[in-house]
Amino acid sequence: MAEIAVNYVLDKLTALLQDEMQLHREVKDEAQMIADELERIKAFLRDADEIEDRSHEAVAWVKLVREVANDIEDALDEYNLRVTRPPGGDLLASLQNITPSIKKIIARHQIATEIQRIKFRVLSIAEGHDRFRPENPMADIKIAPKTWHSRRQDALLLEEADLVGIEIPKKELIGWLLQGDTEREVVSVVGMGGLGKTTLVKKVYDDAEVKLQFKYRAWITVSTSFNMEELLKDLVRQLYKVKRKPVPQEVEGMNEAQLRTKINSFLQQKKYLIVLDDVWHIGDWDAVKLAFPKNSGSRVMLTTRHAEVASASCMDFNSDVTKVYPLNPLSPEESWTLFCRKTFEKNRSPDSNWKTASESILGRCEGLPLAIVAISGVLATKSIDEWDIIQRSLADGLQENDRLKSIKKILSLSYYDLPYYLKSCFLYLSIFPDYHPIDKMRLIRLWIAEGFVKAKEGMTLEEVAEAYFDELLNRNLIQVAGTTGEGRIKTCRIHDLLREIIIRKSSDQNFLTIVRENVMLPEKVRRLSIQKSMQDVQDKQRKSRLRSLLMFRRVDSQSKSYNPILHPLDLKLLKVLDLEGAPLEIFPNEIFKLIHLKYLSLRSTKIKIIPSSIGNLQNLETLDLKNTCVTALPAEISRLQKLRHLLVYRYEVQSYAHINSKYGFKATAHITRLQSLQKLCFIEADHGGNDIIKELGCLNQLRRLGIVNFRTENGVALCSSIDKLNNLRALSITSIEEDEIINLDCLSYPPRFLQRLYLTGKLEKFPHWISSLHSLAKLSLKWSQLRDDPVKSLQDLPNLAQLEFLQVYEGETLHFKAEGFQKLKILSLDKMDGLKTVIVDVGAMPLLEKLILQRCKLLHSLPSGIEHLRKLKLLEFWDMPAELIMTIRLGIEGGDYWKVEHVPEINTTYWTDGGWDVYSLYRSIDSENPAPTRSPYWK
Incomplete structure (x- = not known):
C-alpha cells in the first residue's frame, strides 16, 4: 500500500520541478535526487507488501517509506499553501499582492531546508532495504493471466451458493416464531463471526409465511458502536413506515426513555417481529428490552x-423453553458444495490435479462460510502452481487451535492478495461505521479525492474507480447491500469480520483514526472518522497533517454552531471534508482557507447561502449540497475549474409526488465555464432561461444532467445542447407546471449511451428518438398526457429494465404485445385516468418481477394475461378500485384469484386519514407446485 503514497508524492515532485523554475539549482537537484531514489524504492515496495505479513523487517521498512512519503507530501503542500494567493479582487488580496516575492522567498527557503532534511532520510531508507530484503516466495512463479469469473449476479442477489446448509436451521427458527400464541418471546441465534447468523435470520425475516404472521416488522443493526437514541429513532421510523404514516416531528427531540415509551405505546395490541442484529453486550439488551410490550x-x-x-x-x-439456536459450522459435504460453487465455473468440478489442493485448503477453513467464500475469491483467479504456494503459506496461521485467529489469517490473505492499487481502496472501507450502508458513488468520489485512483488512457477517473469496485466485488471482499430498480448497485457493505481486520491494519499503518469514544488522537493523524461526537476528541494539540475528516453522527444535537466540529483541529492541508447531517446553518468560513480541498459534502445540513468565497477552493472536485436549503450559487462558482460533481437539490414529497416536489438551484451563465463537470443536478431553467440552456452543450464531460422548472420555449435550446452531450448517461427534465410542454422533437442526435431518462411534464407527442436509445435501462414518464399508446414505441428497447408511467396516457387500453419488453423487471402504472384495460400477451415481459397499479380508477379487473407473468414476485395496488381487489380474493366465485396464485406477495394500500392503510396477502410457493402451501387471508 505504501506504493500508492510514493506514486502520489512522485507526481507532486514532478510538478514542482516543472513549475518552479526559480528554485535554487541545488534545491532542484536534491528534489530530483529524492525522486530518483523513490523510483528505485518503489521497485521493492510491491514485493515487501506481499510478504509483510510474514516479515517484521519488511513491515518496519515499509513503515519508514510510508512516513517519509507522507512527510514529503506535507512539505510540498505546505509550500503550495504559502505561495498560492487566493483569487479575488478584495482589499486583502490586493495587499497580499504587494509582497508576493517576499512570501515566495521565505517559502523556498523553508522547502529547501525541508528537502535537505528529507534527502538524508530517503538515502538511509534506500540503503537499508538491501540489508534485509527477504526473498519473495512468489518471485519465480509465472502468474497466469487472471480471468474474472463474473460474480456480479452472486453479489446482486443472495444466491443458494451462499446459503448451503441453511434450510434446516431456517425451518426450525420459523417454527419457533410461529408456534402457538404464547406471550412475547425472544429467539436468539448465537455463534462466532462469519458463521452466517445475519444471513440465516434475514432469510427467516423475509420468508413469506413469517411476513404473513407479522404485519409489524423491523430490522435493527446494533453492532459495537451504536447510539441507543439513534437506534430507537430508527425503530420508530421503520414502524411508522409499515403503517404508511409520517413520523411525528416530536420524535427527533425525544430522549431514550421517551423513545422506549413511544415504541411500547405504538406496538400495543399489535403482533410484531423485531430483529436486533449483532448484539454484543447484555447491557445493550437491557437498554432496549422495555420498548417491547407483552x-x-x-x-x-x-x-x-x-x-x-x-x-x-x-x-x-420466555416463560418456559429457552429458544437459543447455536449456529454450527458447515459439514464437510456442505463446505465442499459451497467451495466448488464459489471457486469453479458453473457446471465444472475440480479435476484430480486441483482436488488435492482443494481438500487441503478447504479443510483449514473448518466449515466457516465466510472463510470459504473469501479464500475462494482468491483461488478462483489463480493457477494450480499458485494454489500450491497459497496452501503452504496458510500453514503459519493455521498451526494454532484458536479458530478466530485462523479465520483472520485466511481473510487477511484476501487482503494481501490484492493488487497494490486496491489495498488503499479496500482499507478505506473501514472509514465507514458498521451500521452505515456505503453509497457506491460516494465511495468512488472519495477514492478519487484521496488520490487512490490512477488515470488510464481513454477512461475517466470514475470509470477506473468503478473497475476497482467491481474487482473488490468479484473477490467477495464487499457485498451488495442495495440496488436500483434497473439493477445498478446503490450501496455496499463489508462483513464485520473483514472490517475488524482492516480497522486493525488501518490503525497499524496510520492510515485512519476512528473516534468512537473519548480518545487522545495519535501524533500523526491523516484521516479521521468521527463515529460519535467531536466532543469525544480530548486533544488540545492541533493536527496539521490531517487530510480527511468524515463525520457519521450528529456532532451536538443541541448546538447550531459549527465550532464543535472544526475547532479542535488544524485543517489547512485537508483534502476531504464530509459533514453530512451536521447542525450547520451558516457556511463555515474556515472552509474557504482549505485550498487543497477536493471533496466537500454538507449534505442534509441547514445551510442556506454559499458565499462568493467558494471560489477560493480551486482544487474542489465534488460539492455535495443535496438536501440543504441552498437555492442559488454565486457567480464565483465558475472559478472551480476542477469541479466534477455538483449536487444542489432537495425533494419535498407528502403522500403522492407532485410536479413541484423537486427543487434545484438558480444558476448563472458562469456555470457553463465548469468544463470538468460530470454531474450537474438540478438547475432551474426559469432562472437564466435559454442563455444558460444554450451553453450546456459546452459541458461535454457531463454524464448526468438535471433540469427543473422547464418551459416550452427552452426546448430548442436544450435539444441543441443535448446533441453535443455525447457522454450523457442520465437526463432528468421537469416542467414548471403539469401543462407545460416538454418539446424535444428537434433533437437530432440523442445521446447513444443514455441509461436513465426522466421526463416530467406534458408531451404533445411521444419523442421519436426514445425508441433508438438502446442503452436505456430506466424510463420515467410523468404527466405526459399522451393520446397515443406509448407502449408501442418502447417495447423493442433491448435493455429497458424499469418503466414508470404517471398520468402518461389518456387512452382506454394499454397492450403489451408478445416478444415486447424482454428485459423489463419493474412496471408502474399510476393515475391513468382513462385506462380501462391492460392486455399482456403470452411472451410479453417474461422477466417482470414487480407490477405496481396505482390510482387507475377505471381499471376494474386484473391485466388480461397477468397469469403469463411467471417471474412476478410482487403485485402492489395503491388506491385501486375495490371491485378489482375483490376479484382476487380466494373463494370468490368467478374471481381472478387463479391468475395471481403464483405471485408470492400481494399488497393493497389506501390513503385514509392522512396516512396509508396497508392490507397484505403473502404466500409461500413450492418451487415444484405453484399452489399456495397454506390458505391466504387478508390481514
Missing part, C-alpha cells in the same frame, strides 16, 4: 456472538 404471539430475534447475551435475553422474556 403482546400475544409477538417475537424478538437476536443475533449475537456471545452465549451469555443469547441466554440472558431469552430468560428475560
Whole structure:
C-alpha cells in the first residue's frame, strides 16, 4: 500500500520541478535526487507488501517509506499553501499582492531546508532495504493471466451458493416464531463471526409465511458502536413506515426513555417481529428490552456472538423453553458444495490435479462460510502452481487451535492478495461505521479525492474507480447491500469480520483514526472518522497533517454552531471534508482557507447561502449540497475549474409526488465555464432561461444532467445542447407546471449511451428518438398526457429494465404485445385516468418481477394475461378500485384469484386519514407446485 503514497508524492515532485523554475539549482537537484531514489524504492515496495505479513523487517521498512512519503507530501503542500494567493479582487488580496516575492522567498527557503532534511532520510531508507530484503516466495512463479469469473449476479442477489446448509436451521427458527400464541418471546441465534447468523435470520425475516404472521416488522443493526437514541429513532421510523404514516416531528427531540415509551405505546395490541442484529453486550439488551410490550404471539430475534447475551435475553422474556439456536459450522459435504460453487465455473468440478489442493485448503477453513467464500475469491483467479504456494503459506496461521485467529489469517490473505492499487481502496472501507450502508458513488468520489485512483488512457477517473469496485466485488471482499430498480448497485457493505481486520491494519499503518469514544488522537493523524461526537476528541494539540475528516453522527444535537466540529483541529492541508447531517446553518468560513480541498459534502445540513468565497477552493472536485436549503450559487462558482460533481437539490414529497416536489438551484451563465463537470443536478431553467440552456452543450464531460422548472420555449435550446452531450448517461427534465410542454422533437442526435431518462411534464407527442436509445435501462414518464399508446414505441428497447408511467396516457387500453419488453423487471402504472384495460400477451415481459397499479380508477379487473407473468414476485395496488381487489380474493366465485396464485406477495394500500392503510396477502410457493402451501387471508 505504501506504493500508492510514493506514486502520489512522485507526481507532486514532478510538478514542482516543472513549475518552479526559480528554485535554487541545488534545491532542484536534491528534489530530483529524492525522486530518483523513490523510483528505485518503489521497485521493492510491491514485493515487501506481499510478504509483510510474514516479515517484521519488511513491515518496519515499509513503515519508514510510508512516513517519509507522507512527510514529503506535507512539505510540498505546505509550500503550495504559502505561495498560492487566493483569487479575488478584495482589499486583502490586493495587499497580499504587494509582497508576493517576499512570501515566495521565505517559502523556498523553508522547502529547501525541508528537502535537505528529507534527502538524508530517503538515502538511509534506500540503503537499508538491501540489508534485509527477504526473498519473495512468489518471485519465480509465472502468474497466469487472471480471468474474472463474473460474480456480479452472486453479489446482486443472495444466491443458494451462499446459503448451503441453511434450510434446516431456517425451518426450525420459523417454527419457533410461529408456534402457538404464547406471550412475547425472544429467539436468539448465537455463534462466532462469519458463521452466517445475519444471513440465516434475514432469510427467516423475509420468508413469506413469517411476513404473513407479522404485519409489524423491523430490522435493527446494533453492532459495537451504536447510539441507543439513534437506534430507537430508527425503530420508530421503520414502524411508522409499515403503517404508511409520517413520523411525528416530536420524535427527533425525544430522549431514550421517551423513545422506549413511544415504541411500547405504538406496538400495543399489535403482533410484531423485531430483529436486533449483532448484539454484543447484555447491557445493550437491557437498554432496549422495555420498548417491547407483552403482546400475544409477538417475537424478538437476536443475533449475537456471545452465549451469555443469547441466554440472558431469552430468560428475560420466555416463560418456559429457552429458544437459543447455536449456529454450527458447515459439514464437510456442505463446505465442499459451497467451495466448488464459489471457486469453479458453473457446471465444472475440480479435476484430480486441483482436488488435492482443494481438500487441503478447504479443510483449514473448518466449515466457516465466510472463510470459504473469501479464500475462494482468491483461488478462483489463480493457477494450480499458485494454489500450491497459497496452501503452504496458510500453514503459519493455521498451526494454532484458536479458530478466530485462523479465520483472520485466511481473510487477511484476501487482503494481501490484492493488487497494490486496491489495498488503499479496500482499507478505506473501514472509514465507514458498521451500521452505515456505503453509497457506491460516494465511495468512488472519495477514492478519487484521496488520490487512490490512477488515470488510464481513454477512461475517466470514475470509470477506473468503478473497475476497482467491481474487482473488490468479484473477490467477495464487499457485498451488495442495495440496488436500483434497473439493477445498478446503490450501496455496499463489508462483513464485520473483514472490517475488524482492516480497522486493525488501518490503525497499524496510520492510515485512519476512528473516534468512537473519548480518545487522545495519535501524533500523526491523516484521516479521521468521527463515529460519535467531536466532543469525544480530548486533544488540545492541533493536527496539521490531517487530510480527511468524515463525520457519521450528529456532532451536538443541541448546538447550531459549527465550532464543535472544526475547532479542535488544524485543517489547512485537508483534502476531504464530509459533514453530512451536521447542525450547520451558516457556511463555515474556515472552509474557504482549505485550498487543497477536493471533496466537500454538507449534505442534509441547514445551510442556506454559499458565499462568493467558494471560489477560493480551486482544487474542489465534488460539492455535495443535496438536501440543504441552498437555492442559488454565486457567480464565483465558475472559478472551480476542477469541479466534477455538483449536487444542489432537495425533494419535498407528502403522500403522492407532485410536479413541484423537486427543487434545484438558480444558476448563472458562469456555470457553463465548469468544463470538468460530470454531474450537474438540478438547475432551474426559469432562472437564466435559454442563455444558460444554450451553453450546456459546452459541458461535454457531463454524464448526468438535471433540469427543473422547464418551459416550452427552452426546448430548442436544450435539444441543441443535448446533441453535443455525447457522454450523457442520465437526463432528468421537469416542467414548471403539469401543462407545460416538454418539446424535444428537434433533437437530432440523442445521446447513444443514455441509461436513465426522466421526463416530467406534458408531451404533445411521444419523442421519436426514445425508441433508438438502446442503452436505456430506466424510463420515467410523468404527466405526459399522451393520446397515443406509448407502449408501442418502447417495447423493442433491448435493455429497458424499469418503466414508470404517471398520468402518461389518456387512452382506454394499454397492450403489451408478445416478444415486447424482454428485459423489463419493474412496471408502474399510476393515475391513468382513462385506462380501462391492460392486455399482456403470452411472451410479453417474461422477466417482470414487480407490477405496481396505482390510482387507475377505471381499471376494474386484473391485466388480461397477468397469469403469463411467471417471474412476478410482487403485485402492489395503491388506491385501486375495490371491485378489482375483490376479484382476487380466494373463494370468490368467478374471481381472478387463479391468475395471481403464483405471485408470492400481494399488497393493497389506501390513503385514509392522512396516512396509508396497508392490507397484505403473502404466500409461500413450492418451487415444484405453484399452489399456495397454506390458505391466504387478508390481514
